[in-house]
Amino acid sequence: MSAHAKICGLTTPDTLDAALRGGAAFVGAVVFPKSPRHIEPLHAATLFERARGRARIVAVTVDADDALLTEIALILKPDLIQLHGRETREQAERVRMLTGAGIIKVLPIRTHEDFAEANDWEPFVDHLMFDARPPEGSHLPGGVGAKFDWALLADRAFRHPWFVAGGLTPDNVAQAIRVSGAPLVDVSSGVESAPGVKDPALITAFLDTVRAA
Numbered sequence: 001m002s003a004h005a006k007i008c009g010l011t012t013p014d015t016l017d018a019a020l021r022g023g024a025a026f027v028g029a030v031v032f033p034k035s036p037r038h039i040e041p042l043h044a045a046t047l048f049e050r051a052r053g054r055a056r057i058v059a060v061t062v063d064a065d066d067a068l069l070t071e072i073a074l075i076l077k078p079d080l081i082q083l084h085g086r087e088t089r090e091q092a093e094r095v096r097m098l099t100g101a102g103i104i105k106v107l108p109i110r111t112h113e114d115f116a117e118a119n120d121w122e123p124f125v126d127h128l129m130f131d132a133r134p135p136e137g138s139h140l141p142g143g144v145g146a147k148f149d150w151a152l153l154a155d156r157a158f159r160h161p162w163f164v165a166g167g168l169t170p171d172n173v174a175q176a177i178r179v180s181g182a183p184l185v186d187v188s189s190g191v192e193s194a195p196g197v198k199d200p201a202l203i204t205a206f207l208d209t210v211r212a213a
């Protein structure tokens, strides 16, 4: 069965339409002011309404406080909230209760040891996402195009469909799926012409490749 894709950090109607036309199963809004892809919840709500019922809407957050999570829940009404910071399992449970959204928890990966907590997280999430641990000194926890060794995922089994992320592009995503066995893939900077500037042609190429993989 072919993998499904999430296109993350969408901020414009033409790039969101490219993702929907190409069959993205998930579309992501990054609500994190330090990101070049940051979008205010009110703007995201207007933009992402066209995606409702066509793809699952994901709000990407980093150690967000209750006020921001409540704003996101009430205004954007995402299907899922992606926790891309240092959130604990207790906090994830609280985010689910507070927002009514499903949970994607991101685990940063560099070595085998970074999978130590994966099984403990499973009862608390709808999906795990394995993203590259960002380089030392990076000002962002994700969206920096960093890769990890996809073979670290081969032969691992998880309770829910899981994502591989980090440094994926139209040119390497087929190999990432083959090596890792990922049922879900996530991309941000790999379908951009500059940081925060998504390219509709690269989105289409990425989704075509995932479908064929």
Ligand SMILES: O=C(O)c1ccccc1N[C@@H]1O[C@H](COP(=O)(O)O)[C@@H](O)[C@H]1O
Binding pocket: 008, 009, 028, 030, 032, 035, 036, 037, 060, 061, 062, 084, 131, 140, 141, 142, 143, 144, 145, 146, 165, 166, 167, 168, 186, 187, 188, 189, 190
């Ligand atoms: O994209 C961002 O700016 C971002 C900011 C803060 C947390 C997460 C972010 N993006 C997520 O990181 C993955 C991997 O990015 P990339 O493909 O390596 O550029 C991305 O898919 C988002 O889920």
